[in-house]
Amino acid sequence: MEGLWQKVELVIVKAILNFLIKIMKLPGCEKQIQALAQILKNNHGKEEIEPFRIAVPDEEFVGEAEDTLEQLKIDLDxxxxxxxxxxxxKEVEIVLRIFRNLHTLKGVASLFGFNQFSTISFTLENYFDALRMDKAKLSLESFRVIGHCLGVLKYSIITRENDQLGKIPDLDDLINQVAALPINPVKAEKGLGAKAGIDEEILNILAEYEEHRxxxxxxxxxxxYKIYSDFALGSFDDELANLHVQIKELGEIITSLPSSDGFDGNADKITFMILLASKKNLMEITEFLAAFNVRVVQCTDKK
Structure with missing residues (x-):
């Protein structure tokens, strides 16, 4: 009976420790976490604690950063x-994906206190923000500089055993290289959405990037086009994501918004309006989406 209670106690202690680790994942907490692990070892023996992985903040950061950097390398290629x-x-879609991943990388690095790593990520994020807003143009020099920066970030993870995790040599030089990439704002006519007859209520809630696109x-x-579709409240996120995959075959999704313009006002359902830009005509759009429960409204004609 005593052995059973010891096992129960071990499970409880492990659960408490796991909870503490999750809420203590902040820079500088490694010593506290390791101290808790040592207490557990002292009370239950090394063989009991061995299967229990102690996840310190550095390990968490490395895992997140490595995955994101790998995806960034693929997308940059x-x-x-x-x-x-x-x-x-394809450029538009990939630039947006890189921008979002750099934003994530910056946030993760900042959360765990790797400020130099975060600074380079933020610098690259700003450049890709300019690209997605057509305030900068890609060039072969852009790819050289960006590729070099990503390589430096990757190296700072590889050399973590030498206490170099997240540390960026020649930080200012890298920032200056990115800053030297040409930024050429395109002076384009504004207000085309309203002139094209897009509803004012839609234009008023578009984000700056959505309005630009x-x-x-x-x-x-x-x-x-405006594409309306009803979804069950309990599963609308998955159903909407699946519909997005299909609609992307037709063109670019500008935005996707909940709408009060539903089919039947069913309280168990929610209606979304998907704003689509496409080279295809109304008949082609309607035929492609014939298998889905959607309603298509054309806002503008091709010029």
Missing amino acids: GLKGSFVTGQKD LEENIREGNSI
Whole structure:
């Protein structure tokens, strides 16, 4: 009976320790975590604690950073391929994905106190923000500088055993290299959404980037559509994501918003309006989405 209670006690102590680790994942808490681990070892023996992994903040950061940097490398290679072959549509999607991943990388580094790592991530994020807003243009020099910065970030993780985790040599030089990349704001006509007949209530809630992409698509002569669909409240997130995958085959999704313009006002359902920019005509859009419970409204014609 005594052995059973010892096992129960061990499970409880492990659960408490695991909880403490989760709420203590802040820079500088490694010693406290290791002290708790030592107490557990002293009370229950090394063989009992061995299967129980103590996750310190450094390990958490390394795991997150390595995964994100790997995806950034893949996307940067894909972006370069699209740039060289002139595939503008693919460029837009990849630039946005890189921007979001850099934003995540910056936040994770800042959370765990790796300020130099965060600073470079933030510098790159700002450059990709300019790219997505068409305030900068890609060049072969852009890829050289960005690739070099990502390589430095990767190296700062590889050398973590030498107490160099997150430390960036020549930090100012890297920042200056990114800052030297040309920023050329494009002076484009504003207010095209309103002129094209897009509802004011939609225009008023678009984020700056969404408004920019809407106007760019109108400027390029693409048609704009509103696609309405009802979803069950309990599963709308998965259903909406699946519909997004299908609609992306037709063009660029500008935004996706809850709408009061539902089909039947069913309280157990929620309606979303998806704003789509596409080179396809209304008949092609409708036929492609025939298998889905959607309603398509054309806002603008191709010019």
